[in-house]
Amino acid sequence: MRSLPTSSRLILASSSTYRRELLSRLRIPFDVMVPDIDETPHPEESPDATALRLAREKAAAVAATVPGALVIGSDQVATLDGEQIGKPGTHEIALKQLQRMRGRRVVFHTALCLWDGRKIRTGEAVQLENVQTFVTFRNLPDNELDAYLRIEQPYDCAGSAKNEGLGIAVIQRIESSDPTALTGLPLIALTTMLRRAGMAFFSC
Secondary structure, three states, rough: OEEOOOOOOOEEEEEHHHHHHHHHOOOOOOOEOOOOOOOOOOOOOOOHHHHHHHHHHHHHHHOOOOOOOOEEEEEEEEEEEEEEEEEOOOHHHHHHHHHHHOOOOEEEEEEEEEEHHHHHOOOOOEEEEEEEEEEEEEEOOHHHHHHHHHHHHHOOOOOOOOOOOHHHEEEEEEEEOOOOOOOOOOHHHHHHHHHOOOEEEEOO
16 A cells, blocks of 8 residues: 555646656556746756756746645756757757767756645755766667657657657667656655655555
């Protein structure tokens, strides 16, 4: 049996179907609310700072509307040579991203925030963590990259490669302490945070 802390409601602050699917693996009841925030990086903001700030802002935006809830916020920023690589949005931009990243090692910053609305007055309401994943892309020719994009159409994914789908064939190596981080929600870090918040995952 999995249980929530007394009088708690768990909410995923995200529009991502990938994060929703990942969270459902924990077999705990949760709701989904989409936060309304500006996700534009700040000038001269480091990639990890952007990811952490946006994860916190997503959680805070939803927490403000549901007092006392446990709210999960997450954000991911891909970087190459220290430069942020966002969601491509179009085929042309996605192809340029993959061309630039082929044969290269890209860092994915997946930030996680758990906002505990029960502790807002104690100053212990927020848990934050950035989980890094290092992805080495295969050195594939343009025609293969173009064909992959037309099949998968990963235009809503930072870095233009869905590792949970055909994008795994574009990737040569993945290095991370949490295999779910690259998909968008680091479950190892999340379960640690939820345990600190009083959640029981198993009972005898």
